[in-house]
Amino acid sequence: MSKPKETINRGRRAFMGVAAGVTGVAVAPGVLLHTVVGAAPRSEPVTSAVRWGLLIDTARCADGCTACVTACNEENGLDLQVKPAGLSDEKWAQQRAVWIRKAKLQDNQTGRVTNLPLMCQHCERPPCVDVCPTGASFKRADGIVMVDRHTCIGCRYCMMACPYKARSFIHEKVDTQLTRAPRGKGCVESCNLCVHRRDQGEASTACVDACAREGSNAIVFGDLKDPNSQISQKLVSIASRQIREDLALNTGVRYANI
Amino acid sequence: MKRIVYREWQLAPQRYWALLAILAAVAGLGGLAFAYLEHEGHWVTGMTNHVVWGAPHIFAVLLIIAASGALNVASIASVFGKTFYKPLARLSGLLAVALLAGGLMVLVLDLGRPDRLVVAMTYYNFRSIFAWNIFLYTGFMVIVIAYLWTMAERKGNEYTKPVGFVAFVWRLLLTTGTGSIFGFLVARQAYDTAVLAPLFIAMSFAYGLAIFLLVVMFAYVQDQRPLGNVLLYRLRNLLAVFIGAVLLLLLAYFLTKLYGARNYDLVSFYLLSGGTYTVAFWLGWILIGSLAPLGIFAHPILGKDRTWLAVAAGMVVVGGFSAMYVLIIGGQAFPMPLFPGQTVIESGFLDGQVAPYAPSIPEILLGLGGVAVALLITAVGIRVLQFLPESLDDRSVDPHLAAAEAT
Amino acid sequence: MARAVVLGSLISVGLAGALCALAVQAAGGSFVVPGSQAATLDSCVEETDFMRRNHMEVIKHQRDATVHSGIRSTKHSLSGCVECHASVGPDGAVVPVDAKGQFCHACHAFTAIGMNCFDCHATVPRHPDLERSDPAQAPLGSTLLETGAVASERGEGN
Numbered sequence: 138m139s140k141p142k143e144t145i146n147r148g149r150r151a152f153m154g155v156a157a158g159v160t161g162v163a164v165a166p167g168v169l170l171h172t173v174v175g176a177a178p179r180s181e182p183v184t185s186a187v188r189w190g191l192l193i194d195t196a197r198c199a200d201g202c203t204a205c206v207t208a209c210n211e212e213n214g215l216d217l218q219v220k221p222a223g224l225s226d227e228k229w230a231q232q233r234a235v236w237i238r239k240a241k242l243q244d245n246q247t248g249r250v251t252n253l254p255l256m257c258q259h260c261e262r263p264p265c266v267d268v269c270p271t272g273a274s275f276k277r278a279d280g281i282v283m284v285d286r287h288t289c290i291g292c293r294y295c296m297m298a299c300p301y302k303a304r305s306f307i308h309e310k311v312d313t314q315l316t317r318a319p320r321g322k323g324c325v326e327s328c329n330l331c332v333h334r335r336d337q338g339e340a341s342t343a344c345v346d347a348c349a350r351e352g353s354n355a356i357v358f359g360d361l362k363d364p365n366s367q368i369s370q371k372l373v374s375i376a377s378r379q380i381r382e383d384l385a386l387n388t389g390v391r392y393a394n395i
Numbered sequence: 396m397k398r399i400v401y402r403e404w405q406l407a408p409q410r411y412w413a414l415l416a417i418l419a420a421v422a423g424l425g426g427l428a429f430a431y432l433e434h435e436g437h438w439v440t441g442m443t444n445h446v447v448w449g450a451p452h453i454f455a456v457l458l459i460i461a462a463s464g465a466l467n468v469a470s471i472a473s474v475f476g477k478t479f480y481k482p483l484a485r486l487s488g489l490l491a492v493a494l495l496a497g498g499l500m501v502l503v504l505d506l507g508r509p510d511r512l513v514v515a516m517t518y519y520n521f522r523s524i525f526a527w528n529i530f531l532y533t534g535f536m537v538i539v540i541a542y543l544w545t546m547a548e549r550k551g552n553e554y555t556k557p558v559g560f561v562a563f564v565w566r567l568l569l570t571t572g573t574g575s576i577f578g579f580l581v582a583r584q585a586y587d588t589a590v591l592a593p594l595f596i597a598m599s600f601a602y603g604l605a606i607f608l609l610v611v612m613f614a615y616v617q618d619q620r621p622l623g624n625v626l627l628y629r630l631r632n633l634l635a636v637f638i639g640a641v642l643l644l645l646l647a648y649f650l651t652k653l654y655g656a657r658n659y660d661l662v663s664f665y666l667l668s669g670g671t672y673t674v675a676f677w678l679g680w681i682l683i684g685s686l687a688p689l690g691i692f693a694h695p696i697l698g699k700d701r702t703w704l705a706v707a708a709g710m711v712v713v714g715g716f717s718a719m720y721v722l723i724i725g726g727q728a729f730p731m732p733l734f735p736g737q738t739v740i741e742s743g744f745l746d747g748q749v750a751p752y753a754p755s756i757p758e759i760l761l762g763l764g765g766v767a768v769a770l771l772i773t774a775v776g777i778r779v780l781q782f783l784p785e786s787l788d789d790r791s792v793d794p795h796l797a798a799a800e801a802t
Numbered sequence: 803m804a805r806a807v808v809l810g811s812l813i814s815v816g817l818a819g820a821l822c823a824l825a826v827q828a829a830g831g832s833f834v835v836p837g838s839q840a841a842t843l844d845s846c847v848e849e850t851d852f853m854r855r856n857h858m859e860v861i862k863h864q865r866d867a868t869v870h871s872g873i874r875s876t877k878h879s880l881s882g883c884v885e886c887h888a889s890v891g892p893d894g895a896v897v898p899v900d901a902k903g904q905f906c907h908a909c910h911a912f913t914a915i916g917m918n919c920f921d922c923h924a925t926v927p928r929h930p931d932l933e934r935s936d937p938a939q940a941p942l943g944s945t946l947l948e949t950g951a952v953a954s955e956r957g958e959g960n
Contacts, residue, residue: 182871206743211930221438231443231745238743242734251737255746264581270525271518277870285869286922290515291507293447294525300582302731302744306447306507308438314924316881321922322436323507336872380733384581395734510918517804 179336188280189330190259190361190389191345192368192377197355198252200241205254205356208347209237212331214315221309234305234320236328237344242395251395254344254356256328257282257303258380259389265295265304274325280361280389283329291323300381303327330358361389399482399791401781404774405618411778418771425764428757429504437507440758445750446727451505453719454762457602458498458769459532460573460595461715463566464603466491466539468630469546470566473559479629479792482784483611488543489776490607491566492536497769499532501762524575531569538562547781570599577726584661585726590651594644598718601637605711608634610773612705614783623789624699625796631704635692638685638711641718645680657732664729665721669749672725675717684714724752815915816855835897835905837889846886847877854909861919880919885927898925 210216215236220229237256243249259282265274266282273288274295284295284304296304304327307320314320317333331342341358348356359368377391404411432439442449469484469491471477503509519526542562545551574595580586608630615622649666652658665676688707697703728750733739739747777783789796834840846853848860864878887906888899900906900920910917 178874179872180875182867182873203743214928221435224438228438228443231445231750232438233444235444235744238746239741240739240743240746241741242737243740244737246736250740255733255744266520267522268525268579269520270523270529271515272520273518275870277872279872283869287865287869288511288514288518289508290511291509292525293507294523294576296444296447297727298580298582300731301733302445302582302746305444306437308443309436311922312925313928314922315928315930316884316924317929319922319924324922325507332872333874336868336874 177338179338183277183279185278185280186362188361188389189335190280190359190368190391191330191342192357192359192371192391192393193253194355194357194375194393195251195253196394197353198239198254199351199353199355200250200252202252202351202353203239204347204351204353205344206237206239208343209256209328212334212343213318214313214320217313217315218311219309219313232306232308234307234326236303236305236326253392253395255301255303255380256344256390257299258301258386259328259330261387261389263386264298264300264384268294268298270294277332279335281330281332281335282327283332284325284327286319286321286324286326289324291325293325295325299327300384300386400785401485401783402785403779403781404614404777404783406778410617411774414774415771418767418774421767422764422771424760425501425762425767428760428764432505432757432761433509439755441753441755442758443750443752445745446724446752448723448727449752450754450758451501451761451765452723453716454765455498455501455505456573456723457715457719458494458501458765460570460599461603461606462491462494462498463535463570463573464599464601465494465607466562466566467600467603468607469542470559470563473542473555474563479626482787482792483607483626485543485546485782486611486614486777487607488539488546489782490610490773491603492539492543493769493772493776494603494606495532495536496772497765497767500768501765504761524572524579528569528572528576531565531572535562535565535569538565566599567596570596577722582731583726583729584652584658584732585665585722585729588648588651590644590648594641594648597637597640597644598715601634601641601711602715604630604634604637605708605715608708609705609712611787612701612708614777615787618783620783621786621788621791623787623792625789626787626792627701627704628699631692631698634708634711635689638689642681642685657735660732661729664749665725669725669729672721672728675725676721679717680714680721683710684717685711688714728752812859815858815913834887835889835903835908837891837897838887838905840886840905841889843886847882880923881927884923884925888926896926900925 207216213236215234218233220226220233224232237254240253240255242251242253244251259280261276261280263274263276263282266276269275270292271288271290273285273290274282275285276282291306293306296302296306304325306325307322310322311320320326331339334342345356345358348354357368357371359366361369361372363369372391375393377393378395379386379388379391380395406414440449466487468480469487472480472484503512506512515529519529521527538558539562542555542558545554545558571592574592577586578588578591611630612622612627614620649662653662665672667673669676688710691697691703691707694703730739730745730747730749733746742748784791790800840846848856853860860878861880864876864880867873867876868879884899888896889904891897897904898920900917902911906917906920
């Protein structure tokens, strides 16, 4: 017995077609980016063929915006810091770890206001690396200045030596650390250019992504040794400087418009 | 040359054990403070991410530089041939070792991870003056103990001069290294100057001798041994010279910082507008720590009175604490010049503002514990071994006087 | 000198590990905690006997490779150990891997060797999702995603 011929449901067919198209459009960029970035954990040691750096255009840094700070805190588990019971809020504000902070400046003569984020400047000749007695504070081959917490004894000499006051000491026991950002009592830490992201092959840092999401695009991350990278091209085209350039540290973080 | 007889400290047992009990109690409190600090973390202290070195470092650095200064008396005797000071050389060595032990103890116990001391002793970064200091400090202890051996053991007497010379050079390197901890730092305006090394050397002379003087006076008075004026006044005059040296180098420091507009803010902070740091500087370091003792030493009546001499030496030590507070804490509290010509109007990390700091009880107890350990080692040492000459009266000390009286 | 001391202590620890292994074999059980991913596997990244004696060497070598060279692709990652050996309680919450009675503690208490790895390293896998420039990129290796736990911590903390 044959079934009556069913009419083709054109509406359903059209819907399926549109749905497939939309899904394809939505997924394709991710798939493409995935293959382009080639995100995979690093299996070869880092080399000095690259040098990571940041360029911060303070003219684009929005007044009162702290997206980079929030993103860094969330990325590295700093927003999970718990104030110990019995500690005053004021003291906690001075003892909790801060890897990146916003600062607002006003010129004494002209009154011009500048906003900028401040973090470890990843100097080429870091004073913090010079003074560390155990060599825990070190500069990685790819230019990232960080602390090897396995060797850090917590003497805080690097904090004395840093010309940017970029380092923080962990004053309390930590139970809420993230797997990707180990941190614990008694050691010193600072911005490490999201080194876990670097080693997993991701494109940039949390602060850069957050600033882009906000629409300011004030921070650019990239390879300073690659003349074709976005950051290198921008450094050639706009005037930039280091903070405390008189110390001749050749920082990896550069600022424009201050 | 009259033979010097060294005898153990003969204090009555009850008083000796009472003294040890007091010192042990203070040291014990320091130990408890350390246990609390290590268990809870540094949040219980007044130290923050802005003022990272606090009261424990004041005590530790003062004890360490006093240790190298305490060795001076022995050095003057052995290296510069002033046999006048020879009777006190042994105590000088003991006090040097004891003060260094106390200072190092405080320094190590304040580490964020003191359980990693073994790491500090096996992984070295020799660009760091801290790494060199580990060798300078421990080497100093070894050399001074060897020095003491050459003095106490008859067979070793012929080596006293060469070992003493090594000890003298070593202690200068040690104090230079300690001053350079701060002097090498380009980051902070109060540091970053070569004059800190000789300033620390001068401070070590002054504070080490002041503590030495107090220990000698206490030990001899308690044991009712004769302590003559000749020796006492010579030590007094030496201390006055050392205080003068500190003032001179302090002047050099400030004049250097004042030359050129860059550091006007810093000098004005220290001398005028720094609140507690200005008070500690003028009242603690200059007035109580330097000018008043100099005045007492020079006074025709007070300068000859033992109680006043002891008070003056104590004031010098107070000056030492003030000096450490002003240099170490004040240097950190003063904001860094990140943006010259601009004022920071908002910051998430106290940029541009003077960082607050108030020492906490655990920190102070830890520091006092270190002092107690140093005095404990000294007390036990002079009691158990022969460090103290039996008599330091004028005839024993000055051969000319003895010869004059004999004729 | 330091190397001799380290070698000596490693040998003694190895012996302790051997004793441990003997005790365990005599007991007929293992230290792997039921409810963890490891309980479902025969052996982990290496042979069980090898791990018992040498896991500390493996960890120590790997930490330098990761921190100084950035290598994170090997199977010896500490976070991988936590991932596998942390057990999931009946309420679905992951038990800290260094807690009393759990995997690490069982052997370390027996050998009386302290470990301070977890002073800094997370004791449960914590991989909160974050917006990334590349949305196709998922956080690495998370079969026990803890977004819920992290979200509640974020709500309470600060």
